[in-house]
Amino acid sequence: MKLFPIKGGIHPEYRKELTSEKPIVALPIPSVLYLPVQQHMGAAASTVVKVGDQVLKGQMLARGQGVVSAPVHAPTSGTIVEIAERTAPHPSGLPMLTIVLEADGKDRWAELPAPIADPFTQTTQVIRARVGESGIVGLGGATFPSAVKLGLGDKNKLEILLLNGAECEPYLTCDDRVMREYADEVIDGARIMAHALGAPQVVIAIEDNKPQAAEAMRKAASAQPNVTIVGVPVQYPMGAERHLTQAVTGRETPARKLTADVGVVVHNVATARAIHHAVRFGRPLLSRVVTVSGHGIKEPKNIEVPLGTPINDLIGFCGGINGKIKRLVSGGPMMGQPIVDTAVPVVKGTSGVLALTGDEVNERPTQPCIRCGTCVSICPCGLVPVEMAALIRNERLEDAAAIGLQDCVSCGSCSYICPSYVPLVHYFNYAKGRLNALDRERRKSEQTKALVEARNARLERIAQAKRDAAARAKAQSQNSDVNKADA
Secondary structure (H helix, E strand, O other): OOOOOOOEEEEEOHHHHOOOOOEEOOOOOOOEEEEEOOOOOOOOOOOOOOOOOOEOOEEEEOOOOOOOOOEEEOOOOEEEEEEEEEOOOOOOEEEEHHHEEEOOOOOOOOOOOOOOOOOOOOOOOHHHHHHHOOEEEOOOOOOEHHHHHHHHHHHOOOOOEEEEEEOOOOOOOOHHHHHHHOHHHHHHHHHHHHHHHOEEEEEEEEOOOOHHHHHHHHHOOOOOOOOEEEEEOOEEOOOHHHHHHHHHOOOOOOOHHHHHHHEEEEHHHHHHHHHHHHHHHOOOOOOOEEEEEOOEEOEEEEEEEEEEEEEHHHHHHOOOOOOOOOEEEEEEOOEEEEEOOOOOOOOOOOOOOEEEEEHHHEEEEEEEOOOHHHHHHHHOOOOHHHHHHHHOOOOOHHHHOOOOOHHHHOOOOOHOOOOOOOOOOHHHHHHHHHHHHHHHHHHHHHHHHHHHHHHHHHHHHHHHHHHHHHHHHHHHHHHHHHHHHHH
């Protein structure tokens, strides 16, 4: 299959050898699980249980709210002991409503939805409903509700379901191991998704540094003529959906558009496996594979982890911390977020837990920008990071947005390559967050203004109605007086 070049990108030390040959192992059920009601993009789920309730494995604990949302289920059986605000697995460290489940050790299943024996005879709506009620979100890190994404075929003519097996972040090998060990499940899930989307072709893109995964997937797909396995160059950020789409199809996604607008929908390989489980067996999303790695971990592993497991438990399962670490990261080192508290839980978007030493972080003092243009040459989005950063430092956020700030995918390539160690991506994330906050404030102000204007208009209508009624009463009174005088 012909491939197409993508602009920019970098080649960091991938350091996947720490876990790439470590098969997936299951973590024993922790004694207590912490389940935030928002583990996805969109509206938080609404709790449907209360403190003291006995729940079974797979039982819904919180129901999705609105179009873009996803429910949360019990990863094991036990008792709800608390529903309260707790520290969220988010760099802000702010609290989030969390359901605390004390496991009973019995791991008893709830009654699950009936398996769909032949999903290819079912309508798109049936498949989407099952995926939605199973709480499945994008497991590559974006955590967008998968059922919503499976509806993109309603408004777009889709030609390709592109399954992302690139896993371009350093250290992470969870997707690699999923493809090696569960290739049949991934292929079946991909075919189910393609059926729901109405996409006639499935392409599974795997970076060339994962030959065993590619071979396992080719073998599993050998009987499926509409499924193609393609190797893509080892180049960060190949796993970004716009760049992967361009590399595989040559189609460039316009700014502020979706890949669906060019006929392609991208899903992660682990998401495909989760959809296989939901459709074929009625199982909701209760766990995910997490890579625990870095030279600060004594025994790096790939682990199937129940959602809600405290990160402390993962680190302990891997032998604990190996010496002094510089940074704990959730996700990969390029786009991951600092872990503010090891008591926070694994959630649906947690692909990795990294304990990085000082040598791995390679942190150095920031120096003045020398305007070398290196960040411009490697930006995969064709932006000018040096100019955007200069504008943001002067709080000219709207000007930064005008030259493409919102098109930045926060891949971190510019920060990685900068010879002056300027934390460029931090500027961009700050500015995007600030602009979003300003936009919310502006919309709130406009809504308040509209409400005030509506209230004033209503009061004016009431006052006018009173004036009109008074005028009518006065006219009637005058007419009555005239009639009496005539009499």
